Amino acid sequence: MFNYTFQWNQALARLPQMLDGALVTMQIAILSMAIGVLLAILLTGCRLSGIRVLQGFAVTWVEIARNTPALFQIYMAHFGVASFGIHFSPFTSLLIGITFNNAGYLAENFRGALKAISDTQSRAGRSLGMTPVQAFRYIVLPQMLRIAYLPMTNQMVWAILMTSLGVTVGMNSDLYGVTQDLNALTFRTFELFAIAAVIFYVITKVIGLGARLLATRLFRY
Known part of the structure; x- marks a missing residue:
């Protein structure tokens, strides 16, 4: 028979600790995305370099990241x-x-974005006296990031959700880890994890909304 007594006051009293954990979650997600984007650009360059060793390295990274569990x-x-x-x-x-997972997924997104950009863009830059690196940096790269912007937003959301896997390696300072520890102390499982789920939901929704608002300013033309 259902006889569970909800005690939301006990769970809500731990909200400040959970919000501190949410900040750590955001820190990990942001760092993993920032480093992941840089690595993904390098992997994309390796993939398109024409050098077999670099291509093999990039393909191996992408295949492992995309075809094995994040755990x-x-x-x-x-x-x-x-x-x-x-x-x-x-x-x-x-x-x-x-970061490894982000870089693998983003590298494939960037490669697809590059294929959507005409080679004439780079050649136009070269005709203006740019070096190949300058043409890529000032002409191709901005267009690539614009095309891959929405997939990058999705990957950011996924990075936030992946932080919950940290509890399996002893991570207890992020949102999920803090919630797990509080649950062991209070045994208010439903209330604590319901609040954690709401916090995760709010974070991901704010990121999605912020990304759309930012896109309207960055990509007006």
């Missing part, structure tokens, strides 16, 4: 490399795992 990637960053005497903190392992 596996986080585990390898924490437990896998520990077999070789390399030890990372839970925070660092989670950041590495999510």
